[in-house]
Amino acid sequence: MKIGFIGLGIMGKPMSKNLLTAGYRLVVFDVNAAPMKELSALGAETAASPKEVAAKCDVVVTMLPNSPHVKAVVSGPRGVIEGAGPGKTVIDMSSIAPLASREIASLLAEKGVEMLDAPVSGGEPKAIDGTLSVMVGGKKDVFERCYPLMKAMAASVVRVGDTGAGNVAKLANQIVVALNIAAMSEALVFAAKAGVRPDLVYQAIRGGLAGSTVLDAKAPLVMDRKFSPGFRINLHIKDLGNVLETSREIGVPLPMTAAVMEMMQAIKVDGLGDADHCSLVRHYERMAHIEVNR
């Protein structure tokens, strides 16, 4: 089976390397030439357009920033749709709006092409280790056929429903993470301003009901003032934008998500869009005139 891979950024490059390691023949494309060269040196074939990737491959994986990029790659000029036909499959592993996934899937279906939306969580370290979590939307038989391919990049691959369901799960994940970071920020700033050492508060509460993966991953970074990404504020704003767009379409008020979105926007305006999302704490620190240190 020949696999196409489009989008060789922070996530796509290590994911495609893991496919090569697993023995798949690969054809790659990115608008940026540097990662294409790197993959070519490892044995991948390079293509000049998404159309060429689709013409040469049975399955095309996309790992792009957001909905407009996936739409452009699939249905824009020299897009996947021009090179694809019946029997081929697109697996979009980008985090995009679920409604966009459904639109793209129905465009592909008109040409007899199957699609899975299969966003991931885990970030760059797990992309490198091949231990991502993949949440998949799409037909059961297509999922089963593509399972071994996705498993070559992941520790867990779970089908959560039909087309768009993978991105609904991913956006739910991003709500939980954003609100956890906000709660952690409020708690640490509160403790610091009350004159109690945040590192001792963290040690005291992490084993109880307040403990969480977010608290363990992010509280030490905040106290050590390490704000390099990780997962950028700009990408979290993109995801919460997709959450709020979807919530308006389906009629679900999300007051907490909307509030955290506005604080992330404020952090971006302060020039921290490329910092890790735990830099949300700096918004709270400015409001309270206190810094969270060990």
Ligand code: NAD
């Ligand atoms: P990135 O910006 O590093 O990579 C995107 C790649 O797509 C770049 O190499 C870019 O050149 C390429 N690209 C953009 N437009 C293109 C086009 N029209 N044709 C071909 N290539 C094009 O982003 P990333 O961090 O790899 O994230 C990719 C997706 O994965 C996003 O949806 C993101 O939200 C999601 N994600 C990221 C992380 C993370 O920690 N970085 C974690 C989980 C999920």
